[in-house]
Amino acid sequence: MLRWAVHLEGGPRRVNHAAVAVGHKVYSFGGYCSGEDYETLRQIDVHVFNAVSLRWIKLPPVWTNSRDHVREVPYMRYGHSAVLIDDTVYIWGGRNDTEGACNVLYAFDVNTHKWFTPKVSGMVPGARDGHSACVLGKSMFIFGGYEQLADCFSNDIHKLDTTNMMWTLISAKGTPARWRDFHSATIIGTKMYVFGGRADRFGPFHSNNEIYCNRIKVFDTETNSWLDSPPTPVLPEGRRSHSAFSYNGELYVFGGYNARLNRHFHDLWKFNPVSLSWRKIEPKGKGPCPRRRQCCCRVGDKIILFGGTSPSPEEGMGDEFDLMDHSDLYILDFSPSLKTLCKLAVIQYSLDQSCLPHDIRYCVPCREVIPRVLPVLGVLQPWLRAAWGLLWHCAASGRAGLETTAEADVQWSCSSPGHCVRAFSQCIPLVCYRWELSAMTTNSTISRPIVSSQG
Structure with missing residues (x-):
């Protein structure tokens, strides 16, 4: 794709x-x-x-x-x-x-x-x-x-x-x-x-x-x-x-x-x-x-x-x-990972970030990059719930020092969306905050990665 x-x-x-x-x-x-x-x-x-x-x-x-x-x-x-x-x-x-x-x-x-x-x-x-x-x-x-x-x-x-x-x-x-x-x-x-x-x-x-x-x-x-x-x-x-x-x-x-x-x-x-x-x-x-x-x-x-x-x-x-x-x-x-595709799906649907911890929201100045979590996850389509879960899974695995593979990501599923949101809120710096701040240049010019969301 x-x-x-x-x-x-x-x-x-x-x-x-x-x-x-x-x-x-x-x-x-x-x-x-x-x-x-x-x-x-x-x-x-x-x-x-x-x-x-x-x-x-x-x-x-x-x-x-x-x-x-x-x-x-x-x-x-x-x-x-x-x-x-x-x-x-x-x-x-x-x-x-x-x-x-x-x-x-x-x-x-x-x-x-x-x-x-x-x-x-x-x-x-x-x-x-x-x-x-x-x-x-x-x-x-x-x-x-x-x-x-x-x-x-x-x-x-x-x-x-x-x-x-x-x-x-x-x-x-x-x-x-x-x-x-x-x-x-x-x-x-x-x-x-x-x-x-x-x-x-x-x-x-x-x-x-x-x-x-x-x-x-x-x-x-x-x-x-x-x-x-x-x-x-x-x-x-x-x-x-x-x-x-x-x-x-x-x-x-x-x-x-x-x-x-x-x-x-x-x-x-x-x-x-x-x-x-x-x-x-x-x-x-x-x-x-x-x-x-x-x-x-x-x-x-x-x-x-x-x-x-x-x-x-x-x-x-x-x-x-x-x-x-x-x-x-x-x-x-030419070969975007499942993690990248899930990020794009979450961003495309403009999910709310108000339920995220204050320190995370404070450190995230670019709303175009960081996904926002809907208060009620149940209104999302099943595949969007899976996207949240997959991002949480990738972040948690990264925090534990594990190497995640596409095959493992595909086999993993989330049975408790609410739990995924809470867990993902704790792990979100790994997948988004680092994504945001890593693009600062050495001459103090901020170069932010704006992930495309339009099809």
């Missing part, structure tokens, strides 16, 4: 940033925000989101004691890429309005939080932004982007082998994908699936005749060949600055922007690489507003989506210049 399960506010306000998932954490690098000073050259900032505690932190800047050390830390930028190989994040490309585009490879150790610049060889790609980067094994593949020196879109594929730090320009066979930037490239198996992006009708040079391709282009990394994909009857609209990720061997695309249609998107599409077919997906819950330039990372069965920009509400859905940058975060859950 695919569902938008969590909505947080108060995180870093970022656009055109880059992020990777490392275990249960998401590392976000750089980007920009309207109104901030980008004329002064400074280090790239790093924010870390903990998907368990639902907290953001900002890593302190790196102290640099020499000119050479300064060169090892990337400057603040946007339109760059970030990939994770082993315990190292590789940052490449991107641009800054002061320094322009960059083609230096930077590396960030997730264990020590130290930056370094690996010594590379081979044919280094030209400086660019708006490219894509994806990983297969120990290699990073760079495709497309807008090259600064040539002042044009690219459709080259470059490969970095991190075992020897050698760059290679791949001589690809077949009909290549069009020159483009701000597209997505996703590895599934040994193939790279390229979707969307901004191109020009007349070729690699930008003539303000933009086109937005909505056909998938497939690159086989084993044969270094572009493969032809047959047309399909159902296709998403072409777009740029969207998000793409893979789950269970299928490709998902969210959001983006099409300048020809003057439209931002917040739709979710799934592409099956076996049947070569698209299908629009409608998750439960209230999802993000239409946007582009956001980041999206997968943590287990959850997709963490945050940031980006949207047209201001009074300007409609497409205005290019009057945009509103976001500091929010959404979690799309």
